[in-house]
Amino acid sequence: MDESLHTFNSLQFDLFDYYRTLLQDILRNPDSRHYDQPVYVLLGLLQEDQSFRGTLFFKHGNEVVVEKNRFRIQPSAGSPRAIQLGQEQVFWANQETSGLSEEDFQRIFHPDVQARIGPIRHFATYTSTDVALIAVYDHHTVDALDAQLLKNLTVYVQSLKLLSDQVRETEDAFLYTIKALARAAEANDEDTGNHILRVNEYARLLAETLGLDPAFCHTIHYSAQMHDVGKIHVHPDILRKPGPLTPTEIQLMKLHTETGARILGDEPRLQMAREIAYAHHEKFDGSGYPRKLSGDAIPLAARIVAVGDVYDALRQKRVYKPSLSHEEAHAILTRGDGRVDPAHFDPEVLRAFQSIHTRFDDIYEQMKDQ
Numbered sequence: 001m002d003e004s005l006h007t008f009n010s011l012q013f014d015l016f017d018y019y020r021t022l023l024q025d026i027l028r029n030p031d032s033r034h035y036d037q038p039v040y041v042l043l044g045l046l047q048e049d050q051s052f053r054g055t056l057f058f059k060h061g062n063e064v065v066v067e068k069n070r071f072r073i074q075p076s077a078g079s080p081r082a083i084q085l086g087q088e089q090v091f092w093a094n095q096e097t098s099g100l101s102e103e104d105f106q107r108i109f110h111p112d113v114q115a116r117i118g119p120i121r122h123f124a125t126y127t128s129t130d131v132a133l134i135a136v137y138d139h140h141t142v143d144a145l146d147a148q149l150l151k152n153l154t155v156y157v158q159s160l161k162l163l164s165d166q167v168r169e170t171e172d173a174f175l176y177t178i179k180a181l182a183r184a185a186e187a188n189d190e191d192t193g194n195h196i197l198r199v200n201e202y203a204r205l206l207a208e209t210l211g212l213d214p215a216f217c218h219t220i221h222y223s224a225q226m227h228d229v230g231k232i233h234v235h236p237d238i239l240r241k242p243g244p245l246t247p248t249e250i251q252l253m254k255l256h257t258e259t260g261a262r263i264l265g266d267e268p269r270l271q272m273a274r275e276i277a278y279a280h281h282e283k284f285d286g287s288g289y290p291r292k293l294s295g296d297a298i299p300l301a302a303r304i305v306a307v308g309d310v311y312d313a314l315r316q317k318r319v320y321k322p323s324l325s326h327e328e329a330h331a332i333l334t335r336g337d338g339r340v341d342p343a344h345f346d347p348e349v350l351r352a353f354q355s356i357h358t359r360f361d362d363i364y365e366q367m368k369d370q
């Protein structure tokens with residue numbers, strides 16, 4: 001179990017897969033040859049209609065095979081009841097000592113179960129409110145210990161499932177809050193609607209193309225949308241001014257980078273978002289703002305977002321410019337137009353962009369503002 005806990009990832013937890021790994025560990029364990037191992041393990045999960053949906057695990061060679069949702073298990077079938085609905089129960093039975101005829105003993109289980117695994121003579125079960133685990137043995141006389149082991153296994157996995165559900169819930173709430181913050185900031189901007197969401201997509205695509213690790217790709221996908229969060233402090237008259245900005249207004253506008261970094265603060269999970277907000281207007285050749293950083297001094301996430309942000313700005317219609325086609329935007333990013341210069345971008349990020357540039361067009365088209 002140590003090994004399985006070591007690889008436990010609460011956000012990617014899959015119940016069936018986890019049981020399979022655990023059972024595989026148990027059945028592969030060389031010591032287990034000294035014990036009688038179950039030949040089949042049935043996992044029943046309670047459904048809304050109060051029946052259990054049964055998944056079958058069994059050893060095939062050195063692997064544990066899973067037949068997902070193979071049975072419906074009706075708790076009412078048979079007497080004594082192998083699994084009891086709505087209450088915790090540890091139960092085991094051996095046909096020879098049960099006082100039941102072989103036929104009556106088989107009725108404990110639904111005919112579908114027997115049709116698949118044959119007559120059952122020894123089994124142990126553990127049922128809690130919404131899960132049941134049943135182990136079927138060949139020649140092993142089961143006792144309280146077998147049932148207790150099943151209970152321990154079930155409680156262990158259910159605890160991890162509960163943990164995983166709670167972590168996922170918190171993660172969803174976190175992502176939702178971030179999105180709300182990003183939306184609040186763009187409310188006064190002419191970057192309406194889907195710009196921030198498209199920038200998330202471009203950023204993740206570039207990160208993946210650059211071969212960055214999955215955690216980085218995941219983080220940039222929710223962090224990129226906050227690049228302009230500092231605009232919440234820029235006056236709407238400046239954000240929406242149709243004509244060119246005065247030098248003072250330009251200075252106020254440029255402050256959105258520092259303001260954004262301050263808003264995002266020092267929460268570790270917002271570290272990348274902060275770097276992006278602070279540095280997405282820095283340029284690789286050192287001609288950007290606010291700190292005139294150049295080259296690798298600009299955080300990688302900001303160098304990535306810069307490409308996506310400029311691409312998207314080129315595609316969008318503005319009061320001072322029409323919307324450009326993908327081909328035009330691609331040409332400007334890679335060859336320059338007097339204002340945008342390829343020297344502004346990290347050459348590696350730009351190469352990544354060039355290798356998959358048509359997918360930028362797909363993202364723009366799929367997530368176009370209505």
Ligand SMILES: [Fe+2]
Pocket residue numbers: 227228256280281
């Ligand atoms: Fe910006």
Ligand SMILES: [Fe+2]
Pocket residue numbers: 191195227228309
């Ligand atoms: Fe932007």
